[in-house]
Amino acid sequence: MKTLTRTPPAQDPSSVLYQRCTIDLATGSIGFAEIPCRNLEEVLGGFGRSFQLLAERTVSEAYSPGNPLIMNTGLLTGTNIMTGLRTYFSAYSPLKHSDAGLPAAMWSAASGKFGSKFKWTGLDEVVFENRSEQPVYAVFSAGDDGPRVELLPAGQLLGLSTHEKIMTLQRAYPEDAHFAVIGPGGENFREVYMGAIAVSTENQLRSGEGKSRFAGRGGMGSLMGYKNLLAIVARSPDKLQKITPAVRDINGEIVKGIGSARFQPLSQGGGGGTWANYEVLQAFYAVPENNFRPTGNDGVEALFRENVEKDLSIRSEGCFRCGIRCHNNIYQRQADGSRGEFLAKFDFEPLNLFGTNLSIHSGPEVARLIHACDDLGMDAISLGTTISYVLDYNQRHPDRPLGNGARFGQFTEILELVEGTGRGRFPELGRGLKRLSRSLGEVAYAIHVKGLELPAYLPETNPGYAFAIAGGHMSMGTHMLLAKEGKTSLDDWTAAITGPGLLQVGYDMIGLCKFVGVGIGHALISKAVKEATGLEIASADLVAAVRRAYLRGLALERRQGYTLAEYTLPEQVFTDPNPHVTLPSFITREFMAQLQERVWAVFEPEMDGLLP
């Protein structure tokens, strides 16, 4: 980014310029442009910028040459501000689509060190246009006279797992390089619409263990596969600025703050990461089991940390220079008690969606399923939730089962479903839950909203899911409101969705991880921007820009054919409430209808003029 004047960018966004590289994969032509920002959303970056480009395109089919894959960073990516590591991938999604059949605009984000390396090449954004006839990978390098780009043949990477691709590339680029790759899932894009993009981490390259981070949601890896782009390399020496006392203080506040404390290790007095959700939600019998149907018993406790720890070794680790050690990395425990082979990383989502939600209660088995999904490069949420539907269907229809006939709790058969989906053998699963359930005519227990599978929080606890624009809990921060505060009124939910809930997406613009633990409107964020970039952006302007970006996303959904009726929850919530959940049951059809009316009454007037 380049700044021309000292005028605050909220007043003159065009004084901030970003560096875009456009690559035509069909012809190999490469162009660079220094582009003045049109508004504060473009200054902040991430989906705030990419969605404006997507809004300028008319795309009716995700796998079409006119659908660009946009990779960019946020304003704080690659700075010294803790968690400033994010890379964003945006496009019209092969997975998420309206009932009209049009693809929705989506973005997905990942940490790791790749984003910083990319930014240090001198670029803020790359737009991959069209598709290559042959498999290629792109190399972005920091040169003396600016960024350099090459497209190289990638046949040697075909068929390799995400981790194998990264380690193969590391051997070719042993110095100062990080990597973003797809797995077999993305390569099999015709049968797999939920392909993820894996990005490398320092820990992975140092240890040789499969510790990638994933931009999973929405099938960005599948689109990369369609484009025949198997990997992206970012090469640059580290270019971190000197840490000033002010930045040190900001990072101190982040790492010691109560917001991030819940993600810190137990041994450090923290909450132990998102894994703790298991124990908290179980207090209400609200941990998803057997396709989001808690049973009201204690079976899920087998996956509580204290029980998993009996068989496996857990190590808390973090991303590059991040003091929030939120990764619960799981290793085999040797006979002598020492740490053995790395197995997987346990976050609440994959742990639950490949665990109790499939009636798998063994830590080592869950680790194996997560590892398989990661290696094949698929989104753990989309695949886990789709498989839970398949198991549910098979239980209801033993005479005409889906896939390999797997049932709840059958580890070997479920592993076969994971591997087979990634290899393209189960396209009915790989193309996602909405398509599958509609083709079968059994949608009531298909746990998705607007074509994107839900994460591991029960739909009956969060009507805000209906207004999430890029993933149920990552783009609408209301998923814990009922459990945390017991809120059930229309006033409370309308206020949450139209207020703080939507600000969740701000992190997916500015380059910070959500685990930074303070709201986007917190003075600390504004201060961090000032210290790291010199830009003066008031908190109120930040919040307003994030709100516009969110509403632009919502407007774009509507333009892609979403009707008001699609802003709802899985039908089972209304027709078959679960008696075991002890949280208040409050989401009736009438409640949802009134909520929709009230939320749109706030949003619609603000959406005018946000699209070209």
Place this chain on the structure above:
Amino acid sequence: MQIVIKLFASLRHNRFAQTRRDYATPPSVAQVTADLDIPAEMVGIILINGRHAGRQDVLQEGDILSLLPLIGGG
């Protein structure tokens, strides 16, 4: 008067899962958390007899107080 206190997840670390405590006068939730040396900001959810409650709510004989930590998505 006697109350039952239940702790969950990280709040159990170096404490307990469940215990009974005697109080001479009805305590507030804040008083109980202070007695247990639990920083106020570490408590994300407070339940009294299974219903959401606040830090200033006062407990009665036989009440079950459940304290749960802050939680977050991911």
